[in-house]
Amino acid sequence: MLDEVTIPRLVVAGVQTSAGKTTVALGIAAALRRRGLVVQTFKVGADIRDGAYLAHVSGRPCRNLDVWMLGETGVRRALARGAVEADVAVIEGALGIFDGQGLAGPGTGYAFPGSTAEVARLAAAPVLLVLDVSQVGETAAALALGVRTLDPSLRIAGTLLNKVANEYHRRLVEDAIWSLATVPVLGALPHNEAVSIPERHRGLVPVTEYPGADAAIDRLAAAVERHCDLDLILRLMRGAHAVAVPPAPPATAVDGAVPVRIGVAFDEAFSAYYPENLELLADAGAEIVPFSPLEERALPRELDGIYLGSGCTEVYAGRLARNRGLAEAMQRAVAAGLPVYAEGGGLLYAARTLCTADGDIHEMAGLLPISVTVDDPAPRAGHRELELMADCMLGPRGLRLRGHEYHAPTVVEATETGPLYAMHDSHGQPLGCEGWASGALIASLVQLHFGQDPSMAPRIVAAMRAARQERRAATAPA
Numbered sequence: 001m002l003d004e005v006t007i008p009r010l011v012v013a014g015v016q017t018s019a020g021k022t023t024v025a026l027g028i029a030a031a032l033r034r035r036g037l038v039v040q041t042f043k044v045g046a047d048i049r050d051g052a053y054l055a056h057v058s059g060r061p062c063r064n065l066d067v068w069m070l071g072e073t074g075v076r077r078a079l080a081r082g083a084v085e086a087d088v089a090v091i092e093g094a095l096g097i098f099d100g101q102g103l104a105g106p107g108t109g110y111a112f113p114g115s116t117a118e119v120a121r122l123a124a125a126p127v128l129l130v131l132d133v134s135q136v137g138e139t140a141a142a143l144a145l146g147v148r149t150l151d152p153s154l155r156i157a158g159t160l161l162n163k164v165a166n167e168y169h170r171r172l173v174e175d176a177i178w179s180l181a182t183v184p185v186l187g188a189l190p191h192n193e194a195v196s197i198p199e200r201h202r203g204l205v206p207v208t209e210y211p212g213a214d215a216a217i218d219r220l221a222a223a224v225e226r227h228c229d230l231d232l233i234l235r236l237m238r239g240a241h242a243v244a245v246p247p248a249p250p251a252t253a254v255d256g257a258v259p260v261r262i263g264v265a266f267d268e269a270f271s272a273y274y275p276e277n278l279e280l281l282a283d284a285g286a287e288i289v290p291f292s293p294l295e296e297r298a299l300p301r302e303l304d305g306i307y308l309g310s311g312c313t314e315v316y317a318g319r320l321a322r323n324r325g326l327a328e329a330m331q332r333a334v335a336a337g338l339p340v341y342a343e344g345g346g347l348l349y350a351a352r353t354l355c356t357a358d359g360d361i362h363e364m365a366g367l368l369p370i371s372v373t374v375d376d377p378a379p380r381a382g383h384r385e386l387e388l389m390a391d392c393m394l395g396p397r398g399l400r401l402r403g404h405e406y407h408a409p410t411v412v413e414a415t416e417t418g419p420l421y422a423m424h425d426s427h428g429q430p431l432g433c434e435g436w437a438s439g440a441l442i443a444s445l446v447q448l449h450f451g452q453d454p455s456m457a458p459r460i461v462a463a464m465r466a467a468r469q470e471r472r473a474a475t476a477p478a
Contacts, residue, residue, distance in 0.1 A: 002080040003245050007040075008237035009089035010157070011120040011127045013097040015143050019132045020162035020189070022050050022197065022204065023220060025092035027189075030057045030221035031230055032088055040086035042079070044116045045094035046383065046404035046447070048272040048310070052207045053197065054092060057217050061275035065091065066449065067122070068101055068114040068383050068426060069402045073246045074451045075122050078276060080245040088237055091123060097147060101383075101426055114383075114426075117151055124241035126157035128233065129183070131173075134163035134191060138176040145181035157236040158184035160228060163191040186236075187228025192219075206312050208268045249454040259287040260464045263303045265346065267292035269316035272344065273309045277450045280457035281307075285465075293349065297325030299333060305464035306333065310344025310406070310447055314374045317354050321362035330365045334441055337471055339393055339464050340367065342443035344406065347436075348372050350443050351411075368417060368436050368443055373410040381406045383426035384446050389419050389433070392442050393463035394456065401453070403446040420444055440467060 012025040029039045041054035041062045046069065051062035063082040065075045083089060093116030100114030110118050120127050129147055133140050140161070148156050159177055164170045174185045197204050197216060207213050224230060262281060264273075270293065278288050289300045294316060299306075313320070334340060342350045350367040356374055364372075386401045388394060394401065401421075420435025420442055435444035450456045 001077065001245065001248055002083055003247065005076075005080050005083045005123075005243040005245060007083050007086055007089055007240075008234065009091060009123060009125045009240045010233065010237045011044075011091045011093055011116065011123065011125045012130060013093035013116045013120070013127050014095075014130045014132070015147065016096045016132070019130045021092050021094075021130050022053065024128070024130050024160055024162065024189070024224075025090050026053060026057050026197075026217055027220035027224035028228075028230075028233065029054065029090045030217050031224045032090070032234070033058065034221055034225075037087040038085065040082045040089045042082060042089060042091040043094070044091065044119045045114075046449075047094065048274070048447075049204055049206060050092060052271065053204060053213070053217075054090075056207050056213060058090075060086070063276065064274060064449065065119050065123070066114075066404075067118055069404065069449050070452050072122055074449075075119065076243060076245050077248060078451060079123055079243065081276065081279070088234070089125075091119065091125060093119070097127070097129070098150065111151070117154055120154060122243070124243045126155045126236050126239060128157055128186065128236075129159045130162055131159055132163055133161050133169070133173050134165070137169070137172050138180075140173045141176040141180040144177050144183045148181060148183060155239075156183055157233075157239075158186040160186055161188040164188045165191060186233055187224070189223055189227050192223070206271075206315075208271060209312065209315065257285060257465065259285055260304045260461050260468070261289050261300070261302055262286045262305045262307055262461075262464065263289045263291050263300050264307045265293050265309060265349075266290040267294045268311070269294055269313050269320060269349075270309050270311040270345065272311045272447070274447070274449045274451070277448075277457070280450045281461060284458040284461040286457075286461050293323065293326055294319050295323075297323060297329075299326070299329045303333070303338065304468045305339040305341070305460075306330070308340065308342035308346025308349055308443075310346060313345030313348040314354065314356050317348075317356050317362040317364075318360070320349060321354075321364065324363075327363075327365040330367060334367050334439065337440050337467055339467050340441040340443075341393065341460065342367075342441070343447045344445060347443040347445055348374070350441070367441055368438055370417070370436060371412045373412075375410065384431070384434075385424045385426065385428070386421040386434070386446060387423075389422055390437060392420070392437060393440075393460050394442065394448075395453075395459055401448060401456075403444075403448040405446045421446070 419433035
């Protein structure tokens with residue numbers, strides 16, 4: 001990992017949700033890649049769905065910069081991991097530029113903790129402010145001036161106007177921003193449904209479910225090349241300041257030990273992983289063995305653990321239910337004591353049954369005696385603070401962790417499983433118990449980023465290695 005980040009980079013921010021940040025970030029990344037540059041993308045906050053599009057356009061894993069989960073040190077380390085062998089970086093913001101965890105108290109740190117603005121400061125990157133001007137004219141200057149005034153230390157490189165009605169509208173808004181807010185206007189994208197990405201609930205349709213993704217991204221790149229000053233944007237990106245990176249803890253892999261083989265579910269139904277999670281497991285001595293619950297009827301051989309990540313489990317519930325061969329193999333593995341960590345959509349697959357929004361009930365893997373119903377068109381989402389209620393592979397009882405919840409289906413629980421976490425929201429309000437623990441299997445609707453605690457991935461690998469030794473001892477001849 002780098003000890004200093006020096007690559008050109010840019011934060012694409014907005015003044016509100018749906019300003020067009022993702023559209024602009026995708027278009028800039030695609031246009032820069034057309035020039036032959038290696039583009040690394042990042043997403044502010046915990047959102048993995050937008051990150052999947054950013055990864056698709058760059059050809060490299062998109063990394064999340066979430067100050068609340070990772071802390072300042074973790075954000076800088078994630079930035080450094082992604083910068084390796086990249087030429088430029090595009091960082092897509094979240095929500096409005098100052099929106100995060102509420103205002104900080106006097107003397108307690110940056111005034112807008114967890115916001116895109118805080119990430120821009122940590123990344124020492126200039127900011128491109130995207131303004132949706134579909135419903136405004138000269139008033140857009142007030143938005144740009146307000147952002148520049150609220151935190152004068154932010155490096156606002158310029159604005160980019162989105163959803164411009166016509167040439168007259170563009171000139172009207174551009175003249176106002178230049179003369180009244182003294183902020184450069186670096187481009188103006190016309191309103192065009194053909195270059196937008198469809199949305200579902202409170203996020204984009206997953207890239208794996210959108211067959212028109214490549215064509216839409218090509219149109220976005222062409223629009224940026226035509227309507228934006230890409231040369232000037234690139235020059236401004238080169239003005240990003242160097243960022244010192246705290247040294248990473250030494251690797252904790254056991255010398256001479258046989259690697260721990262972790263089967264990682266990965267296909268259209270299971271694709272929402274933080275890339276650092278898999279990298280940190282590998283650093284700790286794991287061999288990542290991908291497998292497809294949609295396609296494969298048996299688990300990979302000689303596994304020491306299983307990681308069921310999140311994704312679009314409910315969308316593929318019918319296909320998952322028909323693959324009884326893999327479900328039965330999973331049941332045998334759990335009965336033999338194989339450790340399993342399931343999160344988000346992985347919990348849905350580990351359940352006994354899953355009732356989808358159309359009312360159909362699907363038989364899932366049956367690893368936990370719970371039934372799940374997905375019936376909320378606007379699922380609960382947000383950061384979560386967790387306290388372990390029992391010792392497990394994640395750590396000792398009482399350990400506090402931070403994660404993000406997107407799925408919030410109805411869960412009917414059996415009494416033979418114990419809760420995994422006591423849960424609070426990011427402001428400390430109690431949300432009851434969450435997660436399920438049964439033997440060596442733990443499952444939760446909350447996704448964790450292992451980068452928040454340097455010892456988390458080593459603990460998981462050590463627990464799987466110890467379980468392997470116990471299974472071998474139990475089956476060895478007397």
